[in-house]
Amino acid sequence: MTLRDVFEALSGQPLLLFLLLSAIPTGAFLINLWSGETAEDIWKWRYVYAVLVYLACIPGIFAFTLNIYLFLFERQSIWDMNLALQVLPILTMIATLMLIRRKLPFNYIPGFGKLSSFLTLIAAIMGIMWFIDRTRIYAITYVPFTYIVVGFVALLLVIRFAWNRIF
Template structure:
């Protein structure tokens, strides 16, 4: 089974996937209401950690897939699958905003690993796009040290932007 086959299969029966991504922000809100006033921050941090991973892994995949499809495959926005390409990202953003209102992300175990993973993916896609757009001839006049400094600077900029966003 290819990824295209999986998308076609899910597109023909999209309600389970749609329900999953619609319920996750609702579950985060319910957990926030139940956890209000509780002193057991470690337990609720673990519960939020499960929610973060449940929403961020598909959300990060959807972001990466969209970037790949729009930059490299030149897919039109009109052909995008709303359930598989946009709903996970919207669900991820809503869930993270709801969780951020109740508990700092520093108390959610493993959240730093996800943001680091997203930074790495963004940097690699940026480098792939850079190599896709430029010809190798353009590198003859640019010292390699400048390319490394630009790559590290991009990593730091993406990491800084991600920390300010959430």
């Protein structure tokens, strides 16, 4: 089974996909109602909020990365977008994060910093890959592959260090 087969199976059942993805912001809304108003009550629910954030962000980040890949590398037309698979997870992620942000700052959610670091790393990798694809550096080279991998990892570490210093 390929990734294309999975996407075709999910596209065949858009109502089920919509129900699964809409359950996450609905859960965030309900938790906001049940968690109370005092800081102690909200603090008890922080792990539930963390689960909701990960449930929303993993498909959202995947869909966002997939969109970037399809538009930059595969040259997919925007008219050929699958709304259920390419847009709905991103909208779910945005809605869930906005609902949670109303109740609890993100720095109190366990593991949220790791998620933003992961997103930064994905963005850096996609940027480097796009740059290499556009300049065609990989066409002819006499440098051993291990040096290229070490340079790539070093470049990622520099980007991550710079990102942490900026923000």
